[in-house]
Amino acid sequence: MSLLEVNSLTVDYPTSRGTVHAVEDVSFSLEKGETLGLAGESGSGKSTLGLSIIRLVPYPGVIVKGRIKIGETDILKLPEHGMLSIRGRRIAYVFQDPMTSLNPVKRIGAHFVELIRTHEPNTSREEAFQRAKDMLKNLGILPERINDYPHQFSGGMRQRIMIGLAIALNPDLVVADEPTTALDVIVQAKILDLLESLREIYGMALILISHDLSIILERCNKIIVMYAGHMVEYANSTELHKSPKHPYTQGLLQSIPNIELADQKLSAIPGSPPNMLDPPKGCRFWPRCPYAKKKCSSKEPPLIDVGNNHFVRCFLYSEKGANSE
Amino acid sequence: MGLRSYIITRILLTIPTLLLLLSMVFIIMRVLPGDPVALHFERRGDPKQMEEMRRILGLDKPLWAQYMDYLWGLVDIGYYLEHGYPNLGKSMQTFEDVGGQIFSAFPATLELAIYSMIIASVIGILLGVISSKSYNSFIDHLIRGSGIVTYAVPVFFLGIIFQLIFGVYLGWLPTGQRISPNISPPATITGLYTIDSLLEGNFPKFFESLRALILPSLTLGIILSGIFVRLTRTNMLETLRLDFVTAARARGLKESTVTYGYALRNAFLPILTMMGLQFAMLLSGAILTETTFSWPGLGRYIYQRISFRDYTAIQGAVVMFGLFVTLVSLVVDILYAYFDPRIRL
Amino acid sequence: MSKAETKRRILGPLIPRLTSLAKKGPSGWMVIIGTIIVLALVIMTAIGPWVTPHDPTKYHGPIRTPPSLQFPMGTNHLGQDMLSRILCGGSLMLQVSALSVLVCFLIGVPIGLFSSYIGGIFDRTMSLVIDAIYAFPGLVIAIAVAAMLGTGVVNMALSIAVVYIPSYFRIVRSQVLSIKELTYIEAARAAGAKWHTILLRYIFPNVIPSIVVVASINFADAVLTAAGLTFIGLGVTIDIPDWGWDLTSGRALIASGAWWVITFPGLMIILLALGFTLIGDGLSELLNPKLQR
Numbered sequence: 001m002s003l004l005e006v007n008s009l010t011v012d013y014p015t016s017r018g019t020v021h022a023v024e025d026v027s028f029s030l031e032k033g034e035t036l037g038l039a040g041e042s043g044s045g046k047s048t049l050g051l052s053i054i055r056l057v058p059y060p061g062v063i064v065k066g067r068i069k070i071g072e073t074d075i076l077k078l079p080e081h082g083m084l085s086i087r088g089r090r091i092a093y094v095f096q097d098p099m100t101s102l103n104p105v106k107r108i109g110a111h112f113v114e115l116i117r118t119h120e121p122n123t124s125r126e127e128a129f130q131r132a133k134d135m136l137k138n139l140g141i142l143p144e145r146i147n148d149y150p151h152q153f154s155g156g157m158r159q160r161i162m163i164g165l166a167i168a169l170n171p172d173l174v175v176a177d178e179p180t181t182a183l184d185v186i187v188q189a190k191i192l193d194l195l196e197s198l199r200e201i202y203g204m205a206l207i208l209i210s211h212d213l214s215i216i217l218e219r220c221n222k223i224i225v226m227y228a229g230h231m232v233e234y235a236n237s238t239e240l241h242k243s244p245k246h247p248y249t250q251g252l253l254q255s256i257p258n259i260e261l262a263d264q265k266l267s268a269i270p271g272s273p274p275n276m277l278d279p280p281k282g283c284r285f286w287p288r289c290p291y292a293k294k295k296c297s298s299k300e301p302p303l304i305d306v307g308n309n310h311f312v313r314c315f316l317y318s319e320k321g322a323n324s325e
Numbered sequence: 326m327g328l329r330s331y332i333i334t335r336i337l338l339t340i341p342t343l344l345l346l347l348s349m350v351f352i353i354m355r356v357l358p359g360d361p362v363a364l365h366f367e368r369r370g371d372p373k374q375m376e377e378m379r380r381i382l383g384l385d386k387p388l389w390a391q392y393m394d395y396l397w398g399l400v401d402i403g404y405y406l407e408h409g410y411p412n413l414g415k416s417m418q419t420f421e422d423v424g425g426q427i428f429s430a431f432p433a434t435l436e437l438a439i440y441s442m443i444i445a446s447v448i449g450i451l452l453g454v455i456s457s458k459s460y461n462s463f464i465d466h467l468i469r470g471s472g473i474v475t476y477a478v479p480v481f482f483l484g485i486i487f488q489l490i491f492g493v494y495l496g497w498l499p500t501g502q503r504i505s506p507n508i509s510p511p512a513t514i515t516g517l518y519t520i521d522s523l524l525e526g527n528f529p530k531f532f533e534s535l536r537a538l539i540l541p542s543l544t545l546g547i548i549l550s551g552i553f554v555r556l557t558r559t560n561m562l563e564t565l566r567l568d569f570v571t572a573a574r575a576r577g578l579k580e581s582t583v584t585y586g587y588a589l590r591n592a593f594l595p596i597l598t599m600m601g602l603q604f605a606m607l608l609s610g611a612i613l614t615e616t617t618f619s620w621p622g623l624g625r626y627i628y629q630r631i632s633f634r635d636y637t638a639i640q641g642a643v644v645m646f647g648l649f650v651t652l653v654s655l656v657v658d659i660l661y662a663y664f665d666p667r668i669r670l
Numbered sequence: 671m672s673k674a675e676t677k678r679r680i681l682g683p684l685i686p687r688l689t690s691l692a693k694k695g696p697s698g699w700m701v702i703i704g705t706i707i708v709l710a711l712v713i714m715t716a717i718g719p720w721v722t723p724h725d726p727t728k729y730h731g732p733i734r735t736p737p738s739l740q741f742p743m744g745t746n747h748l749g750q751d752m753l754s755r756i757l758c759g760g761s762l763m764l765q766v767s768a769l770s771v772l773v774c775f776l777i778g779v780p781i782g783l784f785s786s787y788i789g790g791i792f793d794r795t796m797s798l799v800i801d802a803i804y805a806f807p808g809l810v811i812a813i814a815v816a817a818m819l820g821t822g823v824v825n826m827a828l829s830i831a832v833v834y835i836p837s838y839f840r841i842v843r844s845q846v847l848s849i850k851e852l853t854y855i856e857a858a859r860a861a862g863a864k865w866h867t868i869l870l871r872y873i874f875p876n877v878i879p880s881i882v883v884v885a886s887i888n889f890a891d892a893v894l895t896a897a898g899l900t901f902i903g904l905g906v907t908i909d910i911p912d913w914g915w916d917l918t919s920g921r922a923l924i925a926s927g928a929w930w931v932i933t934f935p936g937l938m939i940i941l942l943a944l945g946f947t948l949i950g951d952g953l954s955e956l957l958n959p960k961l962q963r
Contacts, residue, residue, distance in 0.1 A: 056574055088577030100568040103587050115576050345802045358818040473951060477943035479897045482936040489924050609809035613898055631817060631903050639817055646810045
């Protein structure tokens with residue numbers, strides 16, 4: 001049995017101007033200790049997907065269809081108080097902006113103590129405090145700073161604290177939503193390395209959400225490419241890198257600049273992400289796709305198995321090809 | 326800068342503000358009308374009597390001398406030590422020291438103000454939190470609506486209605502005085518009957534004084550709560566959307582912990598500032614409430630002095646109100662710095 | 671012009687405006703309802719003297735009678751018909767509050783515009799003085815001024831105006847400060863526009879929406895402060911029907927259980943203040959949609 005299984009997940013945001021289908025019919029699985037990368041532009045639905053795993057999709061979002069199972073537990077069927085023992089304990093979340101993810105009026109030691117004592121109520125304050133100090137050491141932060149406030153730390157250090165809070169109770173799965181986007185490049189690498197080393201020590205699975213495909217290719221076993229709420233490609237990372245099938249994925253890979261090539265023209269995917277209130281009919285990528293045919297603008301392509309555990313949502317790979325009806 | 330240096334700076338800043346305030350009161354109540362004595366006698370008085378009054382009250386001196394006397398009266402420590410109250414002039418009606426009258430009336434207003442503010446903020450914050458958590462629901466609209474309506478109700482009208490319902494029809498609660506006439510008030514330590522009776526260990530007196538406080542402080546508290554409801558709701562709605570709130574939920578913390586320990590604690594500071602700002606409004610309302618309930622505080626003192634056209638006494642009371650508000654705003658600023666470590670650094 | 675044509679001409683442009691206002695959600699509704707309430711009360715007060723069943727100042731019935739068919743709102747301690755007094759009683763409050771809003775506007779807005787535009791020491795001193803007044807309990811200021819000026823509609827309006835001038839000053843100032851440094855103002859200055867042109871033609875129009883909001887809330891506050899001044903004894907002494915006066919004098923009758931003398935005037939004052947508050951709050955939300963999701 002997989003650690004995490006997601007089937008046909010659909011999440012909508014009903015607004016006064018119409019319904020946004022932020023995530024539509026997404027399915028995947030994750031094994032213990034694996035890393036899954038969720039790649040896509042802003043608005044592709046990757047953050048919503050991450051949040052739905054712990055049922056914290058912000059108002060007015062609703063999970064309208066699907067099944068999410070962690071181990072034996074069906075997350076969507078749990079009552080609210082059941083979720084309390086999942087969040088922070090079995091599934092942990094690292095948010096994007098470290099500057100705003102910590103409680104400004106709470107000392108960082110208190111963040112840890114509160115977390116530990118919420119999930120393990122029999123822990124004494126001294127014990128929890130000591131564990132917090134040990135955790136800070138593992139994160140590369142001076143334990144004496146345990147009574148400092150969040151604003152006294154830099155962005156990179158705050159992100160480490162967030163990661164520390166995420167792994168403090170040895171969760172089965174950590175979801176990291178753009179953990180490095182708000183940080184500068186040098187700190188980025190350090191944070192990702194930290195995540196990796198902690199993962200190796202504690203053996204947890206990781207879902208890494210990012211718009212930066214290069215990071216995902218480097219650090220993940222499996223990759224899902226999201227576009228406008230749809231999962232357009234799903235494969236192992238080496239497979240994806242070697243032979244990307246979906247035109248969008250190909251475009252993304254091409255646009256990663258190569259530092260070793262001189263005189264490189266930056267290539268970009270023409271057009272811009274669709275308006276989610278009124279997405280294109282048929283395949284949502286067709287207006288920007290160099291291979292688009294008439295079929296693409298009228299029918300939605302299904303997810304097609306091209307072998308090697310590789311799936312693509314594109315008519316180019318259907319048996320009859322994109323040119324047939 | 327640390328908390329201590331902030332406090333010192335803040336206290337020093339109060340001095341020019343106070344000076345400005347006192348000067349403004351002087352201008353309105355001495356300079357503008359020209360001759361307060363003539364006003365008192367409605368310009369029909371016997372000139373000899375008027376001259377006599379001016380002499381006793383020190384109103385025959387040139388304006389700048391009066392101004393100096395006026396300012397000196399407030400910082401004259403010697404006078405304060407001798408009398409137990411500052412020199413705020415003499416009453417036109419009885420020639421008694423206004424300072425003494427004001428200081429004996431003040432504790433009643435202080436007690437009323439404290440309880441009213443407690444009621445207003447508790448009601449306001451609770452309703453505001455409930456309203457924000459059930460955004461756009463019927464409860465939310467109901468609470469918001471009642472917040473708007475309470476703002477439009479004249480405080481004395483509500484007071485009279487309460488007196489009617491609870492005092493006359495149901496006969497439950499007393500409608501005047503700080504304590505039933507049968508019981509003597511507790512020994513004066515703070516001047517607040519409820520505290521003093523507790524300090525004395527005298528529970529019947531405590532309950533009696535509490536009973537007398539219920540209607541007036543409820544009246545004032547309800548009227549004031551409207552602003553707190555709206556402010557709490559607005560701040561909570563903003564704060565509940567912030568990342569650290571979702572992050573807290575993502576760590577499996579209970580919703581009540583998230584609402585109060587994370588959202589409210591961060592949304593609270595502007596509410597605290599508002600409490601300070603609202604104090605001025607509270608005092609305005611206290612004047613009307615005390616008049617309605619015959620509560621023997623500074624508000625009712627002003628009301629009585631108006632009917633006697635006792636302008637020097639009114640001036641003294643206005644000064645007292647000004648001092649009170651300045652002091653409260655100082656305390657609020659210091660509390661704010663204490664609660665928000667960011668503002669000190 | 672036929673009646674149908676007249677109706678169409680007036681209602682024509684009005685209806686789409688109203689429906690678009692209503693579509694904007696609860697804030698639009700607040701403005702509409704508030705305006706209806708205020709207009710209704712103004713009209714009632716205006717035509718009041720002609721439709722009263724009895725002369726409100728004459729003593730018609732037995733004193734202190736509860737509501738009945740002859741006197742639907744009862745009579746007060748002087749035997750005057752309460753219903754008639756209610757119909758006519760808004761005039762004093764409306765006059766006083768309208769006058770005080772006008773004074774506030776005429777003084778507060780120009781000073782605010784001028785001071786914040788000039789900046790420098792003048793602005794800082796002005797702000798200090800204004801803030802000191804603003805922090806002071808409103809009713810206390812009104813009492814101080816009213817006690818010195820004496821009774822009368824104008825004096826009452828002035829006493830109330832002093833209290834609320836700071837609100838106009840502050841809102842104008844905060845708006846001007848944020849607009850002042852925008853590039854299009856700089857461009858105008860570079861093109862040689864004189865300071866008063868810039869103030870009047872460029873800055874002032876942008877400040878108007880906030881002023882309207884402040885004015886509505888100001889109206890509500892003025893009504894309540896006027897009632898408060900009357901209650902304290904600093905009201906107007908002329909013998910005209912006035913809700914504030916009825917509320918004050920009716921207080922003595924409470925002990926005997928005569929609830930109708932204060933209840934109806936009180937409700938009227940609440941309604942008037944509510945109307946203005948709704949307009950002000952609704953407009954403020956429409957112009958400042960901080961919470962639009």
